[in-house]
Amino acid sequence: MLLKGLKVVEFASYIAAPGAAGILGDWGAEVIKVERPGGDAMRHVFADAKSDLAGNPTFEMDNRGKRSVVLDIGRPEGREALARLAASADVFLTNVRAQSLRKAGLDEASLRAANPRLIYALVTGYGMEGPEADTPGFDVTAFWARAGVARMHAPKGQDPFLLRTGVGDHITSLATVSAILAAVYEREQTGVGRLVQTSLLATGVYVVGSDLAVQLRFGRLLSNRPRTAPLDPTANFYRSADDRWFVVNPRGGSADWPLLAKAAGRPELVEDERFRTSRLRKDNSPLLVAELDAAFGAMDFAEVERRLTEADLAWAPAQTPAEVAADPQVRAAHALVEVEDGRGGTNASPAAPAVFPGAQPDSRPPAPALGQHTREILAEIGYTDAEIEAMFAAAAVA
Known part of the structure; x- marks a missing residue:
């Protein structure tokens, strides 16, 4: 060794x-x-x-x-x-x-x-x-x-x-x-x-240095937000119809937003006036979370997994310790x-x-x-x- x-x-x-x-x-x-x-x-x-x-x-x-x-x-x-x-x-x-x-x-x-x-x-x-x-x-x-x-x-x-x-x-x-x-x-x-x-x-x-560096430089820092009203609703936890939680974390910019909307079965959300820009998605965060909750909540986890994987999105199941222990x-x-x-x-x-x-x-x-x-x-x-x-x-x- x-x-x-x-x-x-x-x-x-x-x-x-x-x-x-x-x-x-x-x-x-x-x-x-x-x-x-x-x-x-x-x-x-x-x-x-x-x-x-x-x-x-x-x-x-x-x-x-x-x-x-x-x-x-x-x-x-x-x-x-x-x-x-x-x-x-x-x-x-x-x-x-x-x-x-x-x-x-x-x-x-x-x-x-x-x-x-x-x-x-x-x-x-x-x-x-x-x-x-x-x-x-x-x-x-x-x-x-x-x-x-x-x-x-x-x-x-x-x-x-x-x-x-x-x-x-x-x-x-x-x-x-x-x-x-x-x-x-x-x-x-x-x-x-x-x-x-x-x-x-x-x-x-x-x-916590990435955030604390902001506090040190600017003297203030955004607080953590509840799941139902995150700063970025495209980077959030959602739940499938069979009660499996998962998280999506799009890459920088807005490139992954159309892929996520399509994976959720809601491609029309991309052109929705409430969500057209990252700023609008932030301002209307609770509304977009509700839309994605309903969309993913209508699918079982196997379907969610297939769609997110085929879209090559960064995502992961929110596993229990027992699931981690059994994860190949x-x-x-x-x-x-x-x-x-x-x-x-x-x-x-x-x-x-x-x-x-x-x-x-x-x-x-x-x-x-x-x-x-x-x-x-x-x-x-x-x-x-x-x-x-x-x-x-x-x-x-x-």
Whole structure:
């Protein structure tokens, strides 16, 4: 794999930072997951669920193929072991708050003094500077709410709503991977590592950057509109007679409008005085939505699919998660990867969103049990059997 030989020590929990390490692992890096006693909180996400479903696919997705060591950094032996791990690593990746890392002697200056080639990657909620640098942040707070993403997605007049699990986290994972690999490239030129930092807040600002750039330049921005009165009714969601939602998104200009009207079985709408220009279609948006609702609502989905596809329009079904899981194109796009279940079989899981033809793994190992590799990892960094047993006895490791 592409990153074979790159050693990553992950001292992190939840999703954003472990997700970044998971992507690096999928691409061939060796990832050692350092957990505190009790483990990453995401290990326990389904612990209280009243369900007969086995497993924790949310945790497994971001942690497949890693090795787990449990260290208590509240004890000197645990702190020393983590520092020794970092001294042998290419990348130290963490989302622990900076003040806690400094107190434990695990800050960037301390670890890079012992290992100048180390790339120290820090994932935060709100960045490293400013009065709120140490404020705790999750994707729903720092990414979704504080960065304005929630208000920009809720249509005007509607209440904000929560985002699904890990959306902002996983986008931040991708940003973090990009930053780490840029630093790896720089180190190849200079021989020296560096600090890299990403935040949920900055990721959120970038994700809505196309619109926020307008706000920054002009001091105002159009709000999101309800489906029944969009800014452009030719770029909208519609529903078939058999209750299947789909979205159409015409290319720039008005070239696709006649094709859409014809696909809807209403070619005369092109010459309708209410809809002749893009400005008129915008001004009369609710009226055109009603016309297209009635037109597409009289067809079953198979007919809608045939017409839109034959017109070569940009469109897609609005699929449920179950439909995504069964979609053959999802598999063809290598959007899923098989993960070993430890019993001789595999389970499908979302893959890191990049394809390297000829270097795609057939499957990935499962996520580790808590502390599954503590003894072997300590031995690899020079601890003797007696020292390891003493650390277990002192509850510095588990």
